[in-house]
Amino acid sequence: MDISEVSEIQVSRKTVLAGAGVGVAAAALAACSSGSDSSSSSSSSAESSSAAAGAALTKTGDVPVGSGVIVGKTVVTQPTAGEFKAFSAVCTHSGCLVNKVADGTIDCPCHGSKFSLDGQVVNGPAKKPLEPVNITVQGESIVQA
Structure with missing residues (x-):
């Protein structure tokens, strides 16, 4: 060579x-x-969630009281016994997916935003609450409405 x-x-x-x-x-x-900027986002809750209307998201027994679970792109919480709520798992700050429900908050790993179990902003930089997802409880199943 x-x-x-x-x-x-x-x-x-x-x-x-x-x-x-x-x-x-x-x-x-x-x-x-x-992620998308929340000010220009026009997606609906149905687009943001992981299951189609009528599809079971999770079981009531899988959602701890005072906490919640993340199912795909949907967060299901149980703030008080028997009260279930659901939200898009897409953070309203920059479009990252929240990744944890712990110590009474829904947490986004990207910039530290935290949301209450009712979807309201607890700690920014997010300024808007998580987008609600309509659900119903059918027996032991939590179903997207």
Whole structure:
């Protein structure tokens, strides 16, 4: 192998590494900007939720009193015994999905917004409550209305 072949291999390697770096940066940027701004969002609760109308979201026994569960793109809470509420799991700040219901709040991992079990903003930067989802309790099932 002469010196010209070594240069070609190094350039080729640099090109590959640079291309990989651009791909990683583009993926990271896409992940950060995948949400929509709540001021321009016009999606309805039916579009935001994970189940079609009439479909069971979860069982009443799976939703702890004073807490809740996340089912796809829907959060189902039970603020007090026998009272069930549901909301879109899409944070109203930047469109990230909330990922946890703990210590009496529904939490968004992206910027720290927290919502009450009634969907109201407890801690920003979100300014608007979570979008309600209509549900009914049918026996032991919580069904999207």
